[in-house]
Amino acid sequence: MKYRIELSNRASRDLDRLSRDVQERMIQRLEQIAEAPYDARLSGPLTNREGLRKSRVGGWRIIFSVNHSDRLLNVVMIERRGQVYQRI
Numbered sequence: 912m913k914y915r916i917e918l919s920n921r922a923s924r925d926l927d928r929l930s931r932d933v934q935e936r937m938i939q940r941l942e943q944i945a946e947a948p949y950d951a952r953l954s955g956p957l958t959n960r961e962g963l964r965k966s967r968v969g970g971w972r973i974i975f976s977v978n979h980s981d982r983l984l985n986v987v988m989i990e991r992r993g994q995v996y997q998r999i
Contacts, residue, residue: 914945914977914984925989933971937989940968945984948977963987965995 918926926934944953944966957963957974966973972995974987988995 912982914948914982916941916945916984916986918986919988921988922986929971929989933969936968937971937973940966940973941984941986944973944975948975948984967992 926937929937940953944950947953948964954964954966954973954975957965962976964975964977966975970992971989972992973989974995976985976987977983978985
């Protein structure tokens with residue numbers, strides 16, 4: 912059963928700022944994650960941040976959490992790899 916995707920205000924702004932082709936790749940990855948949020952090929956736990964997971968899309972990272980009871984995927988931020996870990 913698929914999880915519902917919810918973007919935070921920050922993640923929504925981050926997604927809007929991306930070029931169209933990168934936006935499409937991000938949306939495609941989010942849909943894949945919604946099908947299987949714990950698939951090791953798609954995401955992994957974020958070190959030192961309990962409850963958060965990361966997914967790599969090229970040089971970008973999607974940071975998200977999973978709410979099992981509501982079947983919700985909460986996207987916290989989308990950022991370049993070098994900057995994302997400093998801003999969490």
